[in-house]
Amino acid sequence: MRFKKWLPRLAFRRDERPADTLVVVFLRGGADGMNIVVPHGEDNYYTLRPRLAVPRPDDNKIRKPDRAFDLDGFFGLHPVAAPLAPIFQAGHMSAVHAVGSPDLTRSHFEAMESMERGGINDQTVGNGWLGRHLNTVADRSSSPLRAVGWGAALPLSMYGSINAVSLKSILDYHLPGSKENADAMLAALSALYASAPADLAQSAKQVETVSTIQIASYQPENGATYVDSYGVTTDFDMALMQTAALVKADIGLEVSAIDLGGWDTHENQNGYFRDVLRVLTNGLNYFYTDLGDRINRVTLIVMSEFGRRLKENASIGTDHGHGSMMLTMGGHLSGKPVVADWPGLADDDLDRGDLRVTTDYRDVLGEILATRMGNDKLDQVFPDYTPMFKGVVTG
């Protein structure tokens, strides 16, 4: 195999049981799922969103590029997300709709906290669903870099596992000062930490491992550029690119968590929403392209703490709602572009004016953990809920 100069030669013990790398993208702010995966077959969607509804795929009064891109005759993609359509058509991307949490809070931080903790009732439990997942599979591998949260701090979903590390960027993940000082200090710290307690020693190993990855030499494949038409590479792109690099480095990355903010579109949604949806679309596109065949070893989830109200508000925006959609990307999806127990959007079908939730978010997360991540202890990950598998992924 051609030697890739940026890969560290990292030997670590691992199970032969195959598991995907799980990538969790959290859209912060309550993303308007109904305008991403558009229920163009619903009349009330158009009645209640006179200015914000995405035009039907067959609406001849609108230019074709501005209409929803049809997925299955009932749902479609927002035109800004249309570049993802080929991935849907390849069966490597799918949506789950009318999904959400039983928690009715409309507070961002309460909803996020509840979702990231996996809906545990005991308020004093501080760990998250990904942290608990990593703990149930803790002896599967001795790699120091099993889980990465991209950003300044670990997301709450990853709390509770010694295997999770937060990174802003691999390039910056090193000791400060001159290069000579950093190298010498790392060597000295490795010696001092060699006989420290396991959690502490693990942290030291994580720094060592990440420091040796020459990420600047990484070359994305298959034409993926991670640069948009304005020459911009966003933090979101960088997180996905570094995830792709770590996946290809085969150093035992099991979970990658990425945040994308800016979804709290209370006003003038047509502007902001399109911008942030474009960022999401571009990033997912680069990532998919870069991975190539490796998509068969990856499952990616896009989720948000709640959706938005069906009826648009007076500021041409939407307020905090409840039910929404999740997106999935991977090599082993169900094959349907949209998976949903669709409750309908007629006035009687709504839940306090919101899209009714018919699939618990943990049904999706649980099915993926069990089927793609080999976790057979879901009761430890979601102790207060028993997931029902809806056929989102295949084993």
Add this chain to the structure above:
Amino acid sequence: MRPIDRRQFLKLGATAAALPFLSSPVLKALGSTALPSTLTIPRRSSDPIAAALGRIGFGAAPGQVEKIQTTGLEAYFEAQLYPELIYNTAALAKLQNYPTLEMSGPQLVASKKSSGDIATELVGGTILRAVYSEGQLEEVMVNFWTDHFSIFHRKGACLVLKTLDDRDVIRKHAFGKFRDLLGASAKSAAMLLYLDNFKSHRANPNENYAREVMELHTITTAHYNELDMRAVARAMTGWTFIDNTSSRNYGGFAYTAAAHDDTEKIMFGQVFAAGGGIEEGERVLDILAAHPGTARNIATKLCRRFISDAPPESIIATVADTFLRTDGDIRELLRAIFRSDEFKAAPPKFKRPFEYFVSLCRATGLQMTSPVRKEVLETLRKMNHYPFDWHAPNGYSDTGAYWIGNMLERWNTAYNTINGLLTGTKLDLIGVAIANGAANDPDSILDYYLTAMIGESVSEADRATIFGFFTRAGSVDLNTDAGQQALREAVSLIAASPTFQYR
């Protein structure tokens, strides 16, 4: 297939101190080293005074151990229980730039300072006091009760009201009787706002405070059921605060009889007759403060703070008994802990980031200007331990398992702090060492910090690693810039070492 532009990489959060890291040797053969089967826990200092200062304070400052040797540790501890009698001019001088710390609610409004600035003053004041106050035990207890009665300061006006709570609830009652502390907290505008009791009305009782005051602040879930909780919520209706910023009593407690549910209630197996007014809520707090579940809860948390993450049952029982016997006299609880065998034999405890940073400032004699600059505040934020910024009412965790990990941020903190890269801070490593007895040569000066920070019982191997790092470019001449840099880097290494992560 073009590679990513190097400039784009460096755009991402590159700091002034980080140089391009692109030409280092490619690979490091990490091998498949298993961790040694006998893991050594880093040793606390064998000096009982130095060790105690990491428990009843935020770690020894230069010369402090010697000073306490003259009076004895017991006398020092007793004096710490009465901070109002401690000579504290240095800390008080630093707080002169923080006038809001002494202001009432209306004065805070009149100051025209933004709520963000008021909150930043409180955080800065908290850091300065922890580093410089002679009343170290007071600062530890303020930190403890702040987490126990935790308030997320970014919830609306809590940014401003927490300043009142910090002074009039936490600091005022940190060493008093638990019932007084609980009562002050129940009437605190910040707490009433944070846990929503301010809007609790007999037509729509809010259960948030009722649940948390029992679950977290006092008896714990083992000792109440949902019916009790709903009854407590009804008993606390009408307890609110004056939120009109034009009022002369802005931020003060108010009881609104019209909002109070004065029907009969049954709670904790007792009948509360109809027509009970504010006294109902006071009676609830009386019951909670005197309950064995509370005694146990507070005892466990204090033992976790002062002794270990999993404190022995023997000391928890002793402290819980003391709580019940003395009606929750906090000084007595601390005396029971301090005098116990379990305290003397306590294993090392992993420092939380705030404790780590403060102990680092103290051990190196760091000088910090007031007002505290944002680089210092950001240090705590990066380590995820920014004061008053924990969302949930249970406060920042006090167990090592939660905090261990992400050592890089600590190592970077150690380096940035000791190299004086935090704006508004200054160190004189050589001067401090010599003033405290070190001979004026490089090895002796480094040895001073080795002993002060990680104890004289450091292993030969670790000592060799540290001194080897110090002299890696040859012998050190402290009269040169390079030599002084070498000293700073070596002290950073000590601060980053496993032992200094524990107290």
